[in-house]
Amino acid sequence: MESKLRPVTTLNGKNYLYFAGTSYYQLHAHSEIIASAVEATRQWGIGAATSRTINGTTPLLLKLEKKIADFFETEDAAYLPSGYLSNLAGIQALEQLQIFDRIFIDEKAHYSNLAGARGTGKKVIQFSHLDADNLEKKIKKHLKKGEKPLIVSDGLFPIMAEVPPVPAYLKIAEAYDGAIWIDDAHGAGILGEHGRGLYEYFNLSSDRLYSGGTLSKAFGAYGGFIIGDNRFIHTVKSGEVMTGTNSPPSAIAGAASRGIEMIKNNPEFLRRLKSNALYLKAKIKSIGIAAEENAIPIVAFSSGNAEKMEKIQQMLMNKGIYIQFVKYIGAGSEGILRIVVSSAHTKEEIDFLVNSLAFIL
Incomplete structure (x- = not known):
């Protein structure tokens, strides 16, 4: 790619009408997004060069997290250097809170979900793609008495544009005192009446529902996020992923902040x-x-x-x-x-x- 991302994009020296990628609003080259990235860099430098839990938390990042929480109408949010890390940090936090004992994951879920699931050290069982009946069969077979399941899936499978039957998953989670983790990387910003993602798409609300995503697609920026109540987000921010990674660069945080504003206000x-x-x-x-x-x-x-x-x-x-x-x-x-x-x-x-x-x- 030899130009800014736009409807006509230059690839290997030739212009093409571009119908690919994941920039659903073509905001990655928007002048306001670029100006916000430049302004953030001038004010805060390239980055804090330390982790969030030492002294890498800046007003810029706190403001962005507030905007994320407001957009998705949750108590709090955590901003991470990538969407891949969001799945690792989110599933890890649920394990620390003892929300689940075994993990049941869609066989076609993104690599990062499987990496996050395996990273907990808990038993991981894959179920047939988008198949609530097979999920319940696997839970009945593998879940021991007194154990709680975590059901893991993408929110929008990006290749075939498939949406998982989360209402059916939620009924299963309720029956077995479990929870659901949704990687809403592709759904966030485009699914639902206001673009709040898969749960808004299905009009679902439950304290068993957890999710994260990325700002690198619809929002025209970069970096991952996790949303939820204060206790969950506190656990995310004190977990190994956020304590072990550098604070995100100022430019992408500034761009993300403006991207959220633009989608919310337009x-x-x-x-x-x-x-x-x-x-x-x-x-x-x-x-x-x-x-x-x-x-x-x-x-x-x-x-x-x-x-x-x-x-x-x-x-x-x-x-x-x-x-x-x-x-x-x-x-x-x-x-x-x-x-x-x-x-x-x-x-x-x-x-x-x-x-x-x-x-x-």
Whole structure:
């Protein structure tokens, strides 16, 4: 990538209409985000060069955590250097609070969730992808009397744009006195009426529900976060992950702070994203590609084997369009073609993509 991230992005010296990645509002190159990063760096320097628990907690970071908590309507929040670390720190804190005894994790959950689960030293059992019935079977088989389960899943599986059946998971958690950890990296900022993520999407509220995410996707910045009540967040902040990592750089904290403000104060971003997602999916279906009828801005499809899909990607690139051919968790052994639309794309750009794809297929 040889330019700022934008609807037309320069890759290896050539401009492409860019339908990839995870910048759902194309905020990563927004002038206000960049200005906030520069201003934060001028005021606070590159970083504190120490951990949060020594003297690396700055007013900048405290202000950001307050904004995160306010956005997601929780008591408190913790900000970490990456979304990967959020899953490690969150699951570790739940273990320290003795919330669970065994972990049951979706077999296609992100690597960081599995790393966090294994890092607790507790027994980890995988259940079939998105399958509440299989989850309960595994709990009945592996959970001993008096033990409590922790159910772990992504909030939005980014390759196939799948949403887990969390209401069903919650009923299971209630039945076995357990809890749920959701890695809402992709859902935060785009799911729900206000973009508060998976729990808002399902209108769920329970003290058994815990989650974290990242500001590196919808919010146009970088760094992970964990949200929850004061006791839980205090445990996160005093845990090994936050005490053992340097305080995040000022620039990304400043950018994140502005990104949250922009999404909160501009609901038209989310409305436009949903409109574009629905428009893309209607057009894609008209050329014979299956797509779920929802406002999630991702369409993934396979076409033959890996060689054929790479050829399709290259033919689109020859027309000046870039979509992803990926081999990732959930993509299968041959990989998958993945299209991501942002709120910044125009209907004409979407039409050009779909018409070009129709010609190739």
